[in-house]
Amino acid sequence: MGGMREITRSYYERASEAEKEKIKLTFAKFDINGDGKITIAELKSLMRIPEDVFHKLDVNGDGCLDFDEFLCLHYISASKMPLVYCDGCSQFMEGPYFSCLLCLGRGANTYDLCCSCYRRCAESSHEHSVEHMVDHLSLLKLFREEKAQNKVPNKN
Ligand SMILES: [Zn+2]
Ligand SMILES: [Zn+2]
Structure with a gap:
């Protein structure tokens, strides 16, 4: 692990x-x-x-x-760690994985792939294409950028 x-x-x-x-x-x-x-x-x-x-x-x-x-x-x-299964090979994923950005906003219906399914293009059977698949580090980066953009500039 x-x-x-x-x-x-x-x-x-x-x-x-x-x-x-x-x-x-x-x-x-x-x-x-x-x-x-x-x-x-x-x-x-x-x-x-x-x-x-x-x-x-x-x-x-x-x-x-x-x-x-x-x-x-x-x-x-204790539900502190999410149990996520790969949508390609149905394996439980304990390491880094890829998520579909368009599906992420849909509650429980996310689309996630382990790294080897991502490498073998498993998302070709998914409704969204590969450019929407992001790894978790990039996801965190997007989140930070969004946070930074939403920051209201200080008037003084
Ligand atoms: Zn997989
Ligand atoms: Zn999707």
Whole structure:
């Protein structure tokens, strides 16, 4: 897990001691045999989780979630991190991806592509063409430019 893991770790570092304690308790609840790792069987006995999401969260591929890997799951279920699926290959995307700018304003009906689907021109089956597909860094830049333009000049 690339960017998302960095972000969720950062949220955790800034969380209050009470919140950290709560997250640790949740981890302990899922870690039924107390070995410091959560297996998919342990997780599935307590919550519904798509297998592909589990495998994406399991960065080192050992079939278990350690505490850092679990943090991503925690922030996803707390809805702090959006769970976005690629409209090309339906995979859950945890890293940088591309979004259709024209579809973004339509609420839940966004059109998003993982980098490899973007590279293989998956948007050719989408109603909007490639020039409307923007990556997240460029999206942030557009947002900043818009903010700057909307700034009312100070009269004094
Ligand atoms: Zn894809
Ligand atoms: Zn679109």
